[in-house]
Amino acid sequence: MxxxxxxxxxxxxxxxxxxxxxxxxxxxxxxxxxxxxxxxxxxxxxxxxxxxxxxxxxxxxxxxxxxxxxxxxxxxxxxxxxxxxxxxxxxxxxxxxxxxxxxxxxxxxxxxxxxxxxxxxxxxxxxxxxxxxxxxxxxxxxxxxxxxxxxxxxxxxxxxxxxxxxxxxxxxxxxxxxxxxxxxxxxxxxCGCEPTWTAGSYIENEIAKIRSTVGDAQVICGLSGGVDSSVAASLVHRAIGEQLTCIFVDTGLLRAGERESVERTFRAHMGIKLEVVDASDLFLDRLAGVEDPEAKRKIIGHTFIDVFEDASARLGGDAQFLVQGTLYPDVIESLSVKGPSATIKTHHNVGGLKEDMKFALIEPLRELFKDEVRQVGRELGLPEEMVGRHPFPGPGLAIRVLGAVDRRELEVLRQADTIYLEEIRSAGLYDDIWQAFAVLLPVRSVGVMGDERTYENVCALRAVTSRDGMTADWYPFPHDVLARISTRIINEVAGINRVCYDISSKPPATIEWE
Structure with missing residues (x-):
């Protein structure tokens, strides 16, 4: 250090x-x-x-x-x-x-x-x-x-x-x-300090630490395709090479095209061993009827570990370590381990893990903020479209469908979210925004479409600017961009007839709704 x-x-x-x-x-x-x-x-x-x-x-x-x-x-x-x-x-x-x-x-x-x-x-x-x-x-x-x-x-x-x-x-x-x-x-x-802490020095220190910790043991990584898990996987792969196997779990809670994108990037371009597990039925069955967001997060965290343990057994059963892309804000918001400040919410990859899981954790990004993770990713040579991607929560769309989760609502939200991001990119605004996503509310409203009465869901849009996710301000979209997004969602997504834009800052709100 x-x-x-x-x-x-x-x-x-x-x-x-x-x-x-x-x-x-x-x-x-x-x-x-x-x-x-x-x-x-x-x-x-x-x-x-x-x-x-x-x-x-x-x-x-x-x-x-x-x-x-x-x-x-x-x-x-x-x-x-x-x-x-x-x-x-x-x-x-x-x-x-x-x-x-x-x-x-x-x-x-x-x-x-x-x-x-x-x-x-x-x-x-x-x-x-x-x-x-x-x-x-x-x-x-x-x-x-x-x-x-x-x-x-x-x-x-x-x-x-x-x-x-x-x-x-x-x-x-x-x-x-x-x-x-x-x-x-x-x-x-x-204090007489020198400005010696850089992404390069951090990588060197973490590689040495990982090699010392792991030895010749096998390691698995829970890969989501997001910035955090991608950088964590790349860093551990540089340290131990073929000892690492990445496992991508299709939870049924992913954005459109997520699974295909991960397979293409990690297998074809990075040469990392990748196993894909379709566990969507298991996750959705366990989440059936669950409305409380903390309960959702814990169910998802526990189910991830069950899937990893099963996958590890199929791969030979000798993996001793699990890599996660846990970040400093995850730790701060999940557990008051650093001081007396209040717990905001549990992150599935911090407070939602099973106490009796068989893996020891490797969390090479645990003390980094988001922008520092991006710097490490660039230093490791990851493509900008991966490093610059908006954050996506480990529990996925489960915490963006407010209330109980089912396949129909997930598909409605998935379509709305896809349109939202398409229009943001089309307007050239993606890199100006820290995080943008759609939320499906447990609220229905009356509308009129084609001279007929509708009674359908309300979709909320969220976009924020931030440096590290600890504080955030809502993004001031041009009105014409919001109008295009709203029109497309209402016209193209069956099940939504009203779109709202969230103009809350963090604090007092959080970035995610759950």
């Missing part, structure tokens, strides 16, 4: 992942971990710097996440953000005042252009983003002022004798105009 790395301790902020994104954009590796990590663990992990994230707690609350005071005396630079600054203050003997809420844009005046403000002239006024309920009114002994606002005398401070910094604002969000400069100063000037 790269020795130039930053540890982020997560105190529950919804912005914690943005801190990681900003640091990685500087080509420095970082990881998010919970505040329960011991000093011994931190010493062994050997970060060059530590970031204490924001969070919803008050340092005066009961059972709130905290830190060992010795964390600030380990000789490792520390940056506290919002709650992180308040925690430093509390641990070091300063005073935090409760109940002064401040949300939105503010302007700080830099008092001293050193440390995280290196390159900022004294007196510079710059925009920042505030989101806090408590604030520092008296810094700890031995701390000096770095920045203030009109209403906040201690917006940033630093220890006189150690590289310990605190900011009350969120320097990781885009609304903090020079936040990237502050983060760069901390990572490079304060």
């Amino acid at each position: 790269d020795a130039n790395r930053i540890l982020i301790i997560d105190y529950g902020s919804q912005f914690t992942q943005l801190i990681a994104r900003r640091i990685r954009e500087e080509r420095v590796y970082c990881e998010i971990h919970p505040p329960t990590r011991s000093l011994e663990w931190i010493r062994e992990w050997a970060p060059k710097g530590i970031v204490l994230s924001g969070g919803p707690s008050s340092v005066y609350g009961e059972d709130v996440p905290t830190a060992d005071p010795q964390l600030l005396h380990m000789g490792i630079p520390v940056l506290g953000v919002c709650y992180g600054m308040q925690l430093i203050t509390h641990l070091e003997g300063g005073v935090v005042e409760r109940g002064r809420r401040e949300y939105g844009r503010a302007h700080v005046t830099v008092e001293e252009g050193t440390g995280i403000f290196d390159g900022f002239p004294a007196g510079e006024r710059t925009q920042v983003w505030m989101s806090h309920g408590d604030h520092v009114v008296q810094p700890p002994p031995g701390y000096r002022l770095l920045a203030s606002t009109e209403g906040l005398p201690w917006a940033a401070f630093a220890a006189n004798d150690r590289p310990i910094y605190g900011v009350q604002f969120h320097l990781e969000v885009a609304h903090t105009t020079r936040g990237a400069d502050m983060i760069g100063n901390f990572v490079f000037r304060v």
